[in-house]
Amino acid sequence: MTLTVQPHRETLGLKDGRLLIGGEFREADETWTHHHPATAEEIGSFAVASAKDVDAAVLAARKAFDEGPWPRSKAGERIKILRRYGDLLREHSDELRGLQALDNGVPLSFGQIYATSVGIAADIFDHHAGWIDKVGGQTLPPYQGGDHLAMTFREPVGVVAAILPWNAPFVLFAQKLAPALAAGCTVVVKPSEYASFCVIRMVELLIEAGLPEGVVNLVTGPGNPTGEALITHPGVDKISFTGSRTVGRRIVEASAGTMKRVSLELGGKSPAIVFADAPNVGLAAMTCMGMVTMGLSGQACVAHTRALVQRDVQDEFISMAQMLATAVTFGDPFDPAVLASPLINGKQLERVLGYIERGQQDGARLVTGGTRLDGDYASGNFVAPTIFADATNDMAIARDEIFGPVLTVVPFDDEEEAVRIANDTEYGLGAGVYTNDVRRAFRVSKSLRVGMVGINGFQLEPHIPFGGYKQSGLGREGGQSAYEAYTELKTVMMPLTDEMM
Numbered sequence: 001m002t003l004t005v006q007p008h009r010e011t012l013g014l015k016d017g018r019l020l021i022g023g024e025f026r027e028a029d030e031t032w033t034h035h036h037p038a039t040a041e042e043i044g045s046f047a048v049a050s051a052k053d054v055d056a057a058v059l060a061a062r063k064a065f066d067e068g069p070w071p072r073s074k075a076g077e078r079i080k081i082l083r084r085y086g087d088l089l090r091e092h093s094d095e096l097r098g099l100q101a102l103d104n105g106v107p108l109s110f111g112q113i114y115a116t117s118v119g120i121a122a123d124i125f126d127h128h129a130g131w132i133d134k135v136g137g138q139t140l141p142p143y144q145g146g147d148h149l150a151m152t153f154r155e156p157v158g159v160v161a162a163i164l165p166w167n168a169p170f171v172l173f174a175q176k177l178a179p180a181l182a183a184g185c186t187v188v189v190k191p192s193e194y195a196s197f198c199v200i201r202m203v204e205l206l207i208e209a210g211l212p213e214g215v216v217n218l219v220t221g222p223g224n225p226t227g228e229a230l231i232t233h234p235g236v237d238k239i240s241f242t243g244s245r246t247v248g249r250r251i252v253e254a255s256a257g258t259m260k261r262v263s264l265e266l267g268g269k270s271p272a273i274v275f276a277d278a279p280n281v282g283l284a285a286m287t288c289m290g291m292v293t294m295g296l297s298g299q300a301c302v303a304h305t306r307a308l309v310q311r312d313v314q315d316e317f318i319s320m321a322q323m324l325a326t327a328v329t330f331g332d333p334f335d336p337a338v339l340a341s342p343l344i345n346g347k348q349l350e351r352v353l354g355y356i357e358r359g360q361q362d363g364a365r366l367v368t369g370g371t372r373l374d375g376d377y378a379s380g381n382f383v384a385p386t387i388f389a390d391a392t393n394d395m396a397i398a399r400d401e402i403f404g405p406v407l408t409v410v411p412f413d414d415e416e417e418a419v420r421i422a423n424d425t426e427y428g429l430g431a432g433v434y435t436n437d438v439r440r441a442f443r444v445s446k447s448l449r450v451g452m453v454g455i456n457g458f459q460l461e462p463h464i465p466f467g468g469y470k471q472s473g474l475g476r477e478g479g480q481s482a483y484e485a486y487t488e489l490k491t492v493m494m495p496l497t498d499e500m501m
Contacts, residue, residue: 003039003376005102008334012098017046017200017220019053022060023213028053032193032221037105037342038333038380044102046196049219054188054229057217061159061186062235064214071156071184075133082129082182085209089122092205096170099198101333104166105341105380108334110295117170120462121202124174124478127462128182131483137490148495154487156184157261158237161230165242166192166344167299169199175466175477176240177206177216183486185238186215190230193222194344223247234258238486241265242301245471263475263485265301265467267401268429271422272304273444275415276312278434279456285320287432287457289407293328293385297340298405299348301472302430304458306398307409308418314411318389321407322368325385328405330377343381343404352383352404359397364388364408393421401427415440419447428469432458451476 018025028047036043049057065071070078089096096118097111106116137152162176169191180187191199203218219226227247231239231254238261241251248266255262274284291303298305309317331338343349349372356370369386386406391398397408412418422431430452433444445453451468452460460466460478467476475485 003332003380004041005036005039005043005332005334006041008098009043009102012095012102014044014099014102014197016044017196019047019049019057019220020203020207020216020218021053021057022063022217023207028221034103034194034196036102037194037344038331038382040379044197046200046220048221049190049226049229051225051229054219054226054233057188057219058159058230058233058235060214060217061188064212065156065159065186068186068212068214070186070212070215073184078132078182078184079129081210082125082132082178085206085211086122086125086129088205088209089118089125089202092201093118096198096201098334099201100169100195103169103195103197104344105333106295107338107341109336109339113295116168116295121170121174124171124462125178128178128483131179131480132182135480135483135487146495147497148493151492151494153490153492154183154484155490157486157488158185159235160185160187160486161233161236161239162187162189163227163230163239163241163243164189164191164195164199166194167296167301169195170202172242173199173202175482179477179482180240180486181211181215182483185486186217188217188219188230188236190219190221190226193220196220231255236260238262240477243267248473261485263477264473265429265477266471266473267301267403268427268450268468268472269306269399269401269425270302270304270427270430270432270450271306271308271425272432273418273422273434274307274309274313274317275418275435275437275440276310277436278313279436281313281316281434282320284432284434284456285317286324289321289324289385289387291458292407293325293405294339295341297343297383299341299344299403301401302452302458302460304430304432305402305407306422307407308412308421309409310418311411311413314389314409318367318387318409321387321409325368325387328385330373330380330382340385340405343383346381348403349381349383352402352406355397355400355402355404356383356386356406359388359391359395359406359408362395362397364391364395364397369405393424399425415444419444423447423449426471429472430454430458430468
């Protein structure tokens with residue numbers, strides 16, 4: 001049997017992708033041909049925006065911000081458009097999930113899971129629409145005496161460059177554009193070259209929802225030339241990026257010249273701390289292994305890829321994790337029986353296999369997996385779900401973000417050791433704590449240097465802040481903090497003299 005996704009391309013009527021600049025769809029001088037990660041088939045092509053194209057997109061966004069109606073629109077008008085857009089996302093959910101399956105190979109069976117859900121993206125737009133008429137400034141009383149009035153106002157930050165990863169295009173599109181648009185900003189969005197077709201369609205639906213020309217502009221293409229031209233453009237006021245630390249550091253460097261505002265989410269090596277008194281050790285193992293294998297095959301920044309397990313229950317944990325690993329299915333992402341995606345490209349495939357080899361060389365015990373799938377799957381970037389046991393926290397498989405279906409189990413003896421191991425990392429995005437002791441749950445949660453902690457489970461919601469400590473990034477997405485991140489705070493002081501009364 002030869003695995004193919006071509007029939008689905010024809011069913012969805014996939015068209016080649018164009019740029020959107022100032023309300024006009026246009027071609028580019030160069031194109032990118034996308035190969036499907038499960039089959040290596042050519043799926044389609046889209047425009048590669050040159051530095052000149054990026055300049056035109058930023059200028060269009062600048063004009064829409066400086067002269068257009070969106071930043072000056074009434075709250076009710078913005079609320080209406082964003083909520084209409086949320087409804088359009090729900091109406092086109094099947095189409096969008098199909099386009100994502102053609103982009104990055106995420107199976108339709110996981111279309112309702114947070115990171116791959118169109119519905120959650122719609123909820124994020126609804127949530128941020130709700131902030132538009134609720135977040136304002138303050139009136140401050142005199143501090144040192146005198147007769148004056150001090151007021152603060154929140155105003156849109158300006159032109160936003162929103163740069164998306166390939167693994168969760170729906171949710172990351174929403175987490176960046178929803179608060180930016182709600183605040184009154186204009187946007188130039190650049191999707192990953194490995195997940196552009198679903199984002200192109202999402203932008204088309206924004207226009208259908210009634211967004212004015214130039215408020216959202218779309219540039220597609222790889223980091224060079226497209227991304228580099230965007231992050232260095234002097235007309236951009238803020239950059240919001242999700243991706244690797246290497247690119248994040250480059251964005252910080254590029255933003256320094258014009259003091260661009262920056263929001264960065266740069267991945268993690270999130271620990272799940274499983275104590276012997278966990279209410280259900282098997283469920284903890286299934287949760288960790290599910291994050292690492294199901295859906296995105298571990299290609300998720302917040303996946304709990306380090307399992308710190310108390311020695312008394314280590315064997316039970318590994319046994320349950322291994323059981324789930326053997327149940328994972330691969331293949332056509334449109335097949336409802338398929339549970340996991342391929343790795344995104346050949347480079348990532350080789351990277352993951354390299355870490356697996358190094359883990360064995362460093363002395364960790366390979367419990368299961370560790371190989372590339374062959375036979376019917378040989379043309380795709382599939383790696384079998386992999387579990388390492390008896391690892392130590394100084395091994396590369398326990399320290400580096402592998403971004404693949406690899407779970408590393410590190411044993412510990414007591415709470416103090418568990419916290420020390422968990423915090424011994426350059427990252428600080430998320431963590432899990434599994435215990436039946438409420439006091440321990442909160443004590444450990446407070447001790448962890450991470451942005452998000454799940455107790456006996458983990459779930460992301462549109463209204464909670466998402467982001468990390470240390471080298472996992474800067475700023476937060478989600479909730480009021482995200483909305484405020486797309487604003488500037490202005491103070492106005494006015495003397496209350498007789499002439500002013």
